[in-house]
Amino acid sequence: MILRAEQFFAVITHRHDDRIDTRIQMLLANDAQWRLVARLTSSDRAHLLRVHDLLVARDCDDPDLLRAALLHDIGKADEHGSVRLWHRIARVSVSRLSPTLWRSLTGARHKLNGGLYLAANHARLGAALATAAGASERCTALIARHEQASPTGDAALDALIAADDEA
Numbered sequence: 001m002i003l004r005a006e007q008f009f010a011v012i013t014h015r016h017d018d019r020i021d022t023r024i025q026m027l028l029a030n031d032a033q034w035r036l037v038a039r040l041t042s043s044d045r046a047h048l049l050r051v052h053d054l055l056v057a058r059d060c061d062d063p064d065l066l067r068a069a070l071l072h073d074i075g076k077a078d079e080h081g082s083v084r085l086w087h088r089i090a091r092v093s094v095s096r097l098s099p100t101l102w103r104s105l106t107g108a109r110h111k112l113n114g115g116l117y118l119a120a121n122h123a124r125l126g127a128a129l130a131t132a133a134g135a136s137e138r139c140t141a142l143i144a145r146h147e148q149a150s151p152t153g154d155a156a157l158d159a160l161i162a163a164d165d166e167a
Helices: 002-013 018-028 031-038 043-058 062-073 085-095 099-106 115-130 135-146 153-167
Strands: none
Touching: 018 031, 018 062, 018 115, 018 135, 031 043, 031 062, 031 115, 043 062, 043 085, 043 153, 062 135, 085 099, 085 115, 099 115, 115 135
């Protein structure tokens, strides 16, 4: 619960910083992947960089894992919109209070549930986007599975999940 409150305040108090975007562009060095990241909110882009930097601080030098850190949430935005704060709140509350209702709200995409659908399905959608933008198979597998409960038995995936939760 405290983690969710911290995440909420991080989103509502976030201030855009061009240096974050510059660093992500430099680290990715891939225009197609940057365009996917650029569709995210500024606070989401800052989160991606925090996840990356936490892994680096933990002596990670695995290029697929570090790339996955920078791309793991790209499924939260598409050409029609992105996950907003209220979608995040709904995801946490509705999915806990009524998993059945959550699944019915997010099982298929339609005009009224875009952000909810993206919130619920961003790992799978992001992996497909990353593949299309040239990410490695291992990187996209990490993205596709980053919402799983840890431990998974995969050290790289567990590291990504831990850094994602902490960031």
